[in-house]
Amino acid sequence: MIFLNHILSWDQTIFRYINQQLKCSSLDRTMPYFTHFGGARFSILICILLLWLQSGSFTNIARDTIIALAGSHILVQLIKNFFNRPRPFLVLPEAFVKESLILKDYSFPSGHTTASVSIATVFSLYFPIFAPLFFILAAVVGISRIYLGLHYPTDVFIGAVLGFVSALIVFFI
Template sequence: MDYRIFRAINQFAGRYRLLDMMVIIFSQKVRYLFLFILIFMWFRDNSHKKITLYAIISAGVSMVLNKIIKLFYFKPRPFLNLGTHLLSPFPSKKNSSFPSKHTALAFAAATSVMFYKRFLGSMMYLSAILTGLSRIWMGQHYPLDILASSLLGSITSIVVKMTGWLWNPIIDRIIQAYHDYCSRKNHQGKSSN
């Protein structure tokens, strides 16, 4: 079933140049969109700074889990099978198909934001889904790898939120350190005038 769904999506890769370019750009560049959103949120108020830091923590934990899973589990990439349409950039043959780092990180950030900002989080969630689909289209992951990676990122964000008591002191210190830094810079700027 997994392979049939993969083939149903991947069969279109390489047929439509413009669509392939859009899929590649989306797959490779959505992280910059997420980064832009988080930076924009950081420069609003303290509640937005907290959301940004929760998203960063969730993505960081997802990244660590991704690395740990890849140390102990290897699943060959679909492009190693004959008949797979592969779009560049080409990953290493030694890189496991599960989990998908792109997908896990996108879902971790999107889920974190969705807890607090429904509309923005929904837009990020849609982008995360499209990121996962783009990885299948490009011939780099199987659908179950994408589904499991999306769950990994989402569940990581849920656990980070549920353990807020652990993260809140760290988050508050980071925000306070940022405000102290800004105050010092403003004070230095005024004293030099």
């Protein structure tokens, strides 16, 4: 129990730093755009684009991306409904959250981060030279979720692990 309290305390401290101490007008403008790279619309658009490009290795990329996203999304929803963790802006009165982004589901784990890391991992396995770019973009999605007051760092971390492992399983099986 002491270990869990320590993690939760660390979680809130890191959250407050990213959500409040890093706050500036340029991030206020850009983070809402970056956060959408992990959203359903973007993920589905990527899958549709890959299906449309289906030829050669794009057939395998499309298949692996769709399966990794679907599998990880199912896991995220099961975990969210099991843990029922309220979003930070509901618990921490000082949390900054943009009204247009307020969500009603649970916080743990971050589905946007899971999706972006899942896609980044699949793409990195097929195009390793671009792996740093893919993972930087996925990391920015995760950080944006914290910056915008929607997730704690542990939500993002576990979401990243789920996305990464899901993609690896799909790729290597």
